[in-house]
Amino acid sequence: MSRAGDMQVRSNGSSFNCRVDGARGPWVLLSHGLATDLGMWDELADALKARYRVLRYDARGHGGSVAPEGDYTLDQLVADAVGILDALEVAQAHFCGLSMGGMVGLGLMLDHPARIRSAVIADSRHTTTPEFTKAWHDRAAAVRQGGIAAIVTSTVERWSSAGLAARNPAVIARMERMVRNTSPAGYCGCAAALARLDYGHRLGEIRTPALVLCGTEDHGAPPENTRQMHAMIHGSRYLEIAQAGHISNIEKPAIFNAAVEKLFDDVEQGRVAG
Numbered sequence: 001m002s003r004a005g006d007m008q009v010r011s012n013g014s015s016f017n018c019r020v021d022g023a024r025g026p027w028v029l030l031s032h033g034l035a036t037d038l039g040m041w042d043e044l045a046d047a048l049k050a051r052y053r054v055l056r057y058d059a060r061g062h063g064g065s066v067a068p069e070g071d072y073t074l075d076q077l078v079a080d081a082v083g084i085l086d087a088l089e090v091a092q093a094h095f096c097g098l099s100m101g102g103m104v105g106l107g108l109m110l111d112h113p114a115r116i117r118s119a120v121i122a123d124s125r126h127t128t129t130p131e132f133t134k135a136w137h138d139r140a141a142a143v144r145q146g147g148i149a150a151i152v153t154s155t156v157e158r159w160s161s162a163g164l165a166a167r168n169p170a171v172i173a174r175m176e177r178m179v180r181n182t183s184p185a186g187y188c189g190c191a192a193a194l195a196r197l198d199y200g201h202r203l204g205e206i207r208t209p210a211l212v213l214c215g216t217e218d219h220g221a222p223p224e225n226t227r228q229m230h231a232m233i234h235g236s237r238y239l240e241i242a243q244a245g246h247i248s249n250i251e252k253p254a255i256f257n258a259a260v261e262k263l264f265d266d267v268e269q270g271r272v273a274g
Helices: 038-048 074-087 100-111 130-146 148-159 169-180 184-194 200-205 223-232 253-268
Strands: 005-011 014-021 027-031 053-057 093-098 116-122 210-215 237-241
Touching (some): 014 074, 027 100, 038 093, 074 100, 100 116, 100 200, 130 148, 130 184, 148 169, 148 184, 210 253, 237 253
Parallel strands (some): 027 053, 093 116, 210 237
């Protein structure tokens, strides 16, 4: 089955903006982070689309997807992804998710393992801490009081590696644009889900071929956190991308995309059990 271009897809009681690139090959599902959108995957979709059918979507409350009011849960965000696969009749897909999208990937591997052929969990976390939870509540409160504009600068500063603004101002502008275009309701709803993140005690259950990676300068999901996930996920691969912050796929697309392609290709070619 192949569908091309952008479409609205009904899933889990809501409507999602989705895009498919590529006309043949195994399916890949891409899931973005909080305060970004499916455009963050442009370079990866271009790299994969000759050999894979790449399905990406704007998460609940982001981009062109509907933004319901109220708190969301990670179970809800995982169910959104499963419903999109169901609606497009995708039985199984390779997966790549960053930050919030990586948390969705963990939920998929834990609760819907038959749907995920392999997974890249990038710049993400597996459990919360009191400081992490408080930060999400504080950021949501700032958005409720001052709108999404209140957190654009601080968010992009937190995401970026040292010196990025001088090295590549276009990347800074791209990040700022994605944050600014995020619905306040979507931001606050997803922040509530992230504040309750609690997959740490279950990662030993995962048997899906996986790569966990992060930027060396990722302060939101630092390398020590990613190394913990690597140690807990059976047979996983591990990568740190030098001089990259939290949105490592945009800062260092060539390195990021090559690692993703290698995992997917290795599974497809039988070099890793899938």
